[in-house]
Amino acid sequence: MDLNINDENERSCIIPFWPYSVGELMEREKEKDDARLLVLLFVALAFLGAIFAAHLDMRYAGITRLLWIVPFALVPLFVKRSAPSQLVCDSRGLRLETIAAGTVSVKQRLNWDDISEIYLTERKAKQRVLDQYICFKSKKGHTRDSYQSATRHVPCPHALLKIKLETIGTAAHWRTLVHSIYKWSSIEVKGVDADLFNNLNIDQKAPTYTKIWLDAMLAPPQRHLITALNNGVSIKNGEYLLEDKLGMGGQGSAYLARTKGGQEVVLKETILPLYVESRIRRQALENFEHEARILGSLNHPNVVKLIDCFVEDHRGYLVLERIKGPNLAEYIAKNGPLGETHAVPLGLAMCDILSYLHGVSPPIVHRDFTPDNLILRPDGSLTLIDFTIAQQSADTATANVMGKHAYLPPEQFRGKATPQSDIYALGCTLYYLLTSENPEPLTCSHPKLVRDSVSSAMDQVVATATELEASKRFSSAMDVRHALSNI
Numbered sequence: 513m514d515l516n517i518n519d520e521n522e523r524s525c526i527i528p529f530w531p532y533s534v535g536e537l538m539e540r541e542k543e544k545d546d547a548r549l550l551v552l553l554f555v556a557l558a559f560l561g562a563i564f565a566a567h568l569d570m571r572y573a574g575i576t577r578l579l580w581i582v583p584f585a586l587v588p589l590f591v592k593r594s595a596p597s598q599l600v601c602d603s604r605g606l607r608l609e610t611i612a613a614g615t616v617s618v619k620q621r622l623n624w625d626d627i628s629e630i631y632l633t634e635r636k637a638k639q640r641v642l643d644q645y646i647c648f649k650s651k652k653g654h655t656r657d658s659y660q661s662a663t664r665h666v667p668c669p670h671a672l673l674k675i676k677l678e679t680i681g682t683a684a685h686w687r688t689l690v691h692s693i694y695k696w697s698s699i700e701v702k703g704v705d706a707d708l709f710n711n712l713n714i715d716q717k718a719p720t721y722t723k724i725w726l727d728a729m730l731a732p733p734q735r736h737l738i739t740a741l742n743n744g745v746s747i748k749n750g751e752y753l754l755e756d757k758l759g760m761g762g763q764g765s766a767y768l769a770r771t772k773g774g775q776e777v778v779l780k781e782t783i784l785p786l787y788v789e790s791r792i793r794r795q796a797l798e799n800f801e802h803e804a805r806i807l808g809s810l811n812h813p814n815v816v817k818l819i820d821c822f823v824e825d826h827r828g829y830l831v832l833e834r835i836k837g838p839n840l841a842e843y844i845a846k847n848g849p850l851g852e853t854h855a856v857p858l859g860l861a862m863c864d865i866l867s868y869l870h871g872v873s874p875p876i877v878h879r880d881f882t883p884d885n886l887i888l889r890p891d892g893s894l895t896l897i898d899f900t901i902a903q904q905s906a907d908t909a910t911a912n913v914m915g916k917h918a919y920l921p922p923e924q925f926r927g928k929a930t931p932q933s934d935i936y937a938l939g940c941t942l943y944y945l946l947t948s949e950n951p952e953p954l955t956c957s958h959p960k961l962v963r964d965s966v967s968s969a970m971d972q973v974v975a976t977a978t979e980l981e982a983s984k985r986f987s988s989a990m991d992v993r994h995a996l997s998n999i
């Protein structure tokens with residue numbers, strides 16, 4: 513949106529609201545759908561009634577005609593139920609407007625004269641910038657319920673109006689809002705910085721991807737590069753030069769690339785679907801953002817590090833530190849099964865990684881802890897990659913069954929992965945290292961049945977880790993570590 517705030521002829525500015533998180537958005541859309549359905553139902557009923565009455569007796573036709581009023585009477589109700597679509601700021605004040613059924617209606621109006629103070633709530637530890645509110649306090653001290661049905665915890669309870677930053681959502685609109693408030697009311701918005709959104713970067717504890725969303729949703733609907741990218745292609749304005757393709761996954765490819773400074777990195781690409789409903793596009797973006805968010809919050813020497821993430825040409829890119837070396841699947845395929853002297857230290861390293869992930873608050877379940885996703889560096893250390901389907905327990909559990917099937921415990925098939933599901937996968941990975949065979953799906957694995965040289969103690973560790981009932985498995989990665997170190 514272009515707004516020249518020095519232009520005195522500019523009458524008002526409009527800040528369109530950005531949808532909340534996808535889940536809440538869908539709830540809202542569902543609500544609207546319900547209302548639409550109701551209106552349609554009444555129209556249909558009135559129509560049928562009119563025909564019926566006309567056939568029966570002309571006397572009733574007049575009454576039935578009246579029925580037509582019902583659906584129209586419902587329109588204001590529908591408008592009232594809808595969330596505001598935009599905030600309008602002009603010389604008189606602010607107003608929240610709803611656009612529904614083709615009409616604009618004012619939900620709430622605030623005059624500048626009634627406002628004593630405008631401020632941004634403080635950001636608490638672990639809160640995202642977008643979780644803050646901009647609050648408008650009344651001169652009269654009276655309070656009114658504001659529009660924020662989606663939030664349970666409500667800060668600044670005495671404000672006339674409060675708006676979660678998430679609903680503003682783009683740097684340009686935020687800047688416009690802050691500037692217009694000052695322009696029209698001369699009230700300074702306390703605690704803000706007009707560049708608030710611009711100063712964010714993913715190294716912060718609470719990353720936000722507003723820029724990514726904006727870039728992705730507003731980009732023209734055409735893809736310049738139709739197929740997988742070729743070597744030598746430069747992306748993000750020449751910041752990264754592609755050198756090699758590492759693999760092709762379901763969502764895109766992974767590339768070896770070099771930064772301008774000569775650093776080797778891996779670009780993991782997610783191709784964002786183009787010609788689909790915006791809801792599906794948002795979901796794809798959410799998935800991409802999800803992996804970035806989890807990786808960005810982690811810091812462990814044996815977990816791959818996120819360097820950057822961005823969207824270009826309808827593809828999301830994670831820029832990851834490049835881990836040299838084969839993954840465990842490649843290593844075993846080439847060198848055959850490992851003896852226990854090799855397998856035990858690798859097992860211990862896996863336990864350390866899982867203890868770290870499960871110890872984060874809330875715990876992170878990797879859900880794809882397989883030999884493909886563990887890279888063996890030349891110095892013998894292991895690094896875990898691929899957080900595509902990792903889940904932080906606070907997330908609403910998705911019922912999707914993803915991951916390599918032979919490494920999934922029964923509860924993960926039912927869509928209920930817990931930290932112990934990773935312990936099952938760890939047992940399967942140990943089985944693979946010792947036998948060079950993938951385990952039987954949904955089976956308690958005994959490597960000794962395949963290779964007699966495996967010790968009974970080791971066999972027992974693998975079997976306990978791969979118990980089908982989670983309660984019979986080791987209860988934590990530390991317990992597996994303890995058992996392994998006693999072999």
Ligand SMILES: Nc1ncnc2c1ncn2[C@@H]1O[C@H](COP(=O)(O)OP(=O)(O)O)[C@@H](O)[C@H]1O
Pocket residue numbers: 758759760761762763766778780816832833834835836839884885887897898899900
């Ligand atoms: N940071 C990295 N360093 C080196 N190779 C990587 C890195 N990330 C991914 N790869 C390679 O790319 C492949 C695919 O990446 P991955 O994150 O596992 O995605 P997918 O979801 O497609 O399995 C991996 O198997 C690995 O060979």
Ligand SMILES: [Mg+2]
Pocket residue numbers: 884885898
């Ligand atoms: Mg993988």
